[in-house]
Amino acid sequence: MDSTGATRRARTGQRRAASLRQSLSRNWLGYLLVAPLMLWLAGTILYPLISAIRISFLDVGIIGTGGSFVGFENYSKILNSDKFWSALGRSLLWVVSNSVIQTVVAFATALILKQRFRGQGLARVWVILSWIVPTVVVVIIWRWLLGTSGGIVNYALVALGIVSEPVGFFGSGTGAYATVVLINSWRWFPLMAVILLAGMQGIPEDLYEAASVDGASAGMRFRHITFPSLQPVLFVMGLVGTLWSFNVFDVIWLFTRGGPSSATTTVPVFIYDTAFNSYRLSRSAAASVIVGVILLIFAALFIRFMMPPDEKEA
Amino acid sequence: MLDSWRLRRNLGLGLAVLLLMLVVIAPFYWIFSSSVKAPQEIIAQVPTLFPQSFTLQHYDNLLQSSAFPTYLVNSAIVAVLTMIITIVLSSLAAYGLYRMRFPGSDFLFRIILITYAFPGILLLVPLYEMLSSIGLIDTRWALVIVNVTFAAPFAVWMLQAFFRSVPYELEEAAALDGASRLRIMVRIMLPLTAPGIASIAIYAFITSWTEYMFASILIISDANRTVPVGLAGIIGQYQVDWGLLLAGATVTTLPVLLLFGLVGRNFVDGLTAGAVK
Numbered sequence: 001m002d003s004t005g006a007t008r009r010a011r012t013g014q015r016r017a018a019s020l021r022q023s024l025s026r027n028w029l030g031y032l033l034v035a036p037l038m039l040w041l042a043g044t045i046l047y048p049l050i051s052a053i054r055i056s057f058l059d060v061g062i063i064g065t066g067g068s069f070v071g072f073e074n075y076s077k078i079l080n081s082d083k084f085w086s087a088l089g090r091s092l093l094w095v096v097s098n099s100v101i102q103t104v105v106a107f108a109t110a111l112i113l114k115q116r117f118r119g120q121g122l123a124r125v126w127v128i129l130s131w132i133v134p135t136v137v138v139v140i141i142w143r144w145l146l147g148t149s150g151g152i153v154n155y156a157l158v159a160l161g162i163v164s165e166p167v168g169f170f171g172s173g174t175g176a177y178a179t180v181v182l183i184n185s186w187r188w189f190p191l192m193a194v195i196l197l198a199g200m201q202g203i204p205e206d207l208y209e210a211a212s213v214d215g216a217s218a219g220m221r222f223r224h225i226t227f228p229s230l231q232p233v234l235f236v237m238g239l240v241g242t243l244w245s246f247n248v249f250d251v252i253w254l255f256t257r258g259g260p261s262s263a264t265t266t267v268p269v270f271i272y273d274t275a276f277n278s279y280r281l282s283r284s285a286a287a288s289v290i291v292g293v294i295l296l297i298f299a300a301l302f303i304r305f306m307m308p309p310d311e312k313e314a
Numbered sequence: 315m316l317d318s319w320r321l322r323r324n325l326g327l328g329l330a331v332l333l334l335m336l337v338v339i340a341p342f343y344w345i346f347s348s349s350v351k352a353p354q355e356i357i358a359q360v361p362t363l364f365p366q367s368f369t370l371q372h373y374d375n376l377l378q379s380s381a382f383p384t385y386l387v388n389s390a391i392v393a394v395l396t397m398i399i400t401i402v403l404s405s406l407a408a409y410g411l412y413r414m415r416f417p418g419s420d421f422l423f424r425i426i427l428i429t430y431a432f433p434g435i436l437l438l439v440p441l442y443e444m445l446s447s448i449g450l451i452d453t454r455w456a457l458v459i460v461n462v463t464f465a466a467p468f469a470v471w472m473l474q475a476f477f478r479s480v481p482y483e484l485e486e487a488a489a490l491d492g493a494s495r496l497r498i499m500v501r502i503m504l505p506l507t508a509p510g511i512a513s514i515a516i517y518a519f520i521t522s523w524t525e526y527m528f529a530s531i532l533i534i535s536d537a538n539r540t541v542p543v544g545l546a547g548i549i550g551q552y553q554v555d556w557g558l559l560l561a562g563a564t565v566t567t568l569p570v571l572l573l574f575g576l577v578g579r580n581f582v583d584g585l586t587a588g589a590v591k
Binding site for chain 2: 027029030031032033034036037038040041044045047048049051052055060063109112113115117119121123124125126127128129130132133134135136137139140141142143144145149150151152155186190191194195197198239240243244246247249250253254267268271272275276281284285288291292295299
């Protein structure tokens with residue numbers, strides 16, 4: 001009895017040791033596989049983030065010049081600069097207007113693509129075309145379409161009698177801002193649409209059937225089934241989409257360079273312009289740090305208050 | 315009664331699909347078709363829906379007497395290198411994160427999520443400073459490094475659904491047969507996750523092919539310039555040569571169309587699988 005107990009204990013011990021060894025070697029391999037990417041990102045994101053903070057306390061103008069410690073001078077310059085605060089305001093408006101337009105159009109698009117029709121497979125793939133071509137192509141397309149001579153949009157507007165002479169879409173501040181928002185939305189709504197569509201396809205069909213049997217209208221089915229089921233997808237889109245949209249630089253820069261008279265200077269344009277046209281790298285780094293903190297607070301609040309309940313458990 | 319309802323529904327759906335395609339595709343048709351028009355027709359006051367003239371002179375100018383071919387070669391080199399490095403880094407990490415459980419794997423996964431949402435503009439100044447301090451300014455490697463940084467985290471995320479869907483029994487059976495981990499990864503996981511790999515390959519290529527912001531400050535000489543910055547330079551010239559620009563836009567779009575035509579379905583699946591999972 002005693003001996004068998006000892007044997008059993010010994011066996012269990014061996015088994016445990018074996019499984020521990022196995023799990024250790026597995027762990028070791030797991031870390032090894034993830035390590036290259038993590039080291040890469042440590043070098044290209046973490047280290048630069050730290051050096052952004054370092055640079056923000058120096059007085060570097062062009063690269064290789066200056067470099068003495070100036071304390072919080074760059075921060076106080078940025079925080080007292082009207083240009084910075086107006087850029088922040090324009091970025092806020094940019095994020096809000098883009099997300100409203102894109103969400104509405106993306107929902108409509110997803111609902112269309114969800115229906116059965118011939119060529120549906122092709123449409124679901126190619127709808128994303130505007131998102132995958134280089135921004136510079138988007139810029140050439142729309143400059144050409146919106147041009148005052150030979151541009152089809154102005155031609156159509158004049159021919160339909162909506163305006164009497166060609167409109168300069170980038171002439172006024174408000175016009176330029178609105179035009180760039182619309183073009184950026186045109187570029188991004190298909191991505192949102194295919195993501196929403198994938199979310200909708202994950203909703204069990206019998207939910208809709210049951211609702212139809214109970215006499216729910218299409219609008220009610222959307223409000224009580226589609227929309228609530230999409231909460232997790234909408235949460236991710238809201239968080240990541242906001243950060244991505246905030247980050248948009250090239251569309252704005254290539255259309256307007258932030259003009260006319262700074263009307264389209266959002267935060268990314270401000271940061272770029274300060275660093276590489278005004279040659280104030282340290283000042284620009286300070287602005288990046290401030291903006292980073294603001295975005296961090298936004299992300300924390302968004303996660304705290306907007307995360308769907310079932311996501312929190314996971 | 316039912317038939318007329320169905321007819322109206324089909325008609326409405328058809329119109330909606332048509333409108334959608336018009337919004338998305340028509341602008342591309344417009345530049346492709348205009349790029350073969352003669353210069354007078356391009357700037358004609360009354361735009362022509364179908365080209366009334368046909369000429370390849372803009373393409374000739376673009377490829378014979380502008381620096382565009384150099385840009386194209388640079389963009390291709392940078393995009394292919396970005397693609398290869400992204401595939402290697404992301405698929406290794408994906409295997410580790412999604413097929414193995416180890417202490418801290420959830421934490422590392424979170425880090426990946428944070429980095430893909432991270433706004434690149436905040437790294438503009440410090441990355442520039444870092445790359446110049448190691449002497450990589452005005453090299454294509456600088457662009458590869460930046461592009462991989464922004465493509466790889468999202469690529470890992472895209473791979474999630476593909477890696478998680480492979481049954482563990484397959485790996486266990488192979489392990490029982492004495493296959494090594496490496497062999498299992500190459501012989502079993504790689505073929506089974508090939509659609510996922512294809513979708514991240516395309517994502518990395520497109521990320522690199524379209525990148526403008528970093529390329530505009532990291533590259534100084536015309537000989538190392540990529541297409542987005544090169545074309546933007548042509549837009550900025552005093553006298554805009556629309557024929558040249560339209561031809562340039564067309565040629566720039568072609569590789570993307572080609573790749574997308576081949577594996578566009580996988581790409582869209584990969585894009586959405588991560589978001590919905």
